[in-house]
Amino acid sequence: MTKPPSYWKKAKTYLSSKDKIMKILIKKYNDKYLTTRKDVFFSLCKSIIGQQISVAAANSVFMKFDKLCKNRINPKIVNKLNSQQLKKCGLSRQKARGIKELAKKFYNKSFNPDLIKQMSDEDAILYLSSLRQIGRWSAEMILLFTFNRQNIWPIQDIGLLRAISKNYKKKYLPPKIFVNKLYKNFSPYCSVATWYLWRSIDDEPIQY
Numbered sequence: 001m002t003k004p005p006s007y008w009k010k011a012k013t014y015l016s017s018k019d020k021i022m023k024i025l026i027k028k029y030n031d032k033y034l035t036t037r038k039d040v041f042f043s044l045c046k047s048i049i050g051q052q053i054s055v056a057a058a059n060s061v062f063m064k065f066d067k068l069c070k071n072r073i074n075p076k077i078v079n080k081l082n083s084q085q086l087k088k089c090g091l092s093r094q095k096a097r098g099i100k101e102l103a104k105k106f107y108n109k110s111f112n113p114d115l116i117k118q119m120s121d122e123d124a125i126l127y128l129s130s131l132r133q134i135g136r137w138s139a140e141m142i143l144l145f146t147f148n149r150q151n152i153w154p155i156q157d158i159g160l161l162r163a164i165s166k167n168y169k170k171k172y173l174p175p176k177i178f179v180n181k182l183y184k185n186f187s188p189y190c191s192v193a194t195w196y197l198w199r200s201i202d203d204e205p206i207q208y
Helices: 008-018 020-028 040-050 055-068 075-079 083-088 093-107 113-118 121-128 136-145 158-167 176-186 190-199
Strands: none
Touching: 008 020, 008 176, 008 190, 020 190, 040 055, 040 093, 040 113, 040 136, 055 083, 075 093, 083 093, 113 121, 121 136, 136 190, 158 176, 158 190, 176 190
8 A cells, every 4th residue: 555645644743733724634534634646647637637527427438548548648649649638537628628738748858757857846737737727726626635745734625624624713705814824724734634634624635
């Protein structure tokens, strides 16, 4: 089984000492932890497919896409697919174009994911956001799930905002000033706090 990120244990101790709600969540959901696929291309494809549709719909489309790729989602395979084939999986024209362009940039090496390892979070978000169909939210998901960056706080994420509202008894949407206060309180382990907040509204850990 994949090991937790190197900072996970220290982060749990730190967050538990800083916030009583987080202490409860960490104790309650202590069975699992953040994992990574270590496959940037796969995760980017999954992120594009999942944009602005339900989890169930995204899973259905992704399964068809995976089948089309013969369970080998990589730039070489995807680069050979045409837009019509992608649309038959349930992808919109924009998403199909985004995935095609993504495959091309990975295949011809005009986008180099290895550079991200040396970048700050903000620089990495900007670099990832240069890809079609990848905005700030998608870039943050990649940094959190694929690179396991420890201080990602995706405040555009509906699930995170719902979890904050639920656990801290705030209206939905929670006040921006309160969300920023949590960010300061949870840093430098916002990724871990985010993961536990997500668990509080969905017992199955999310994975990109």
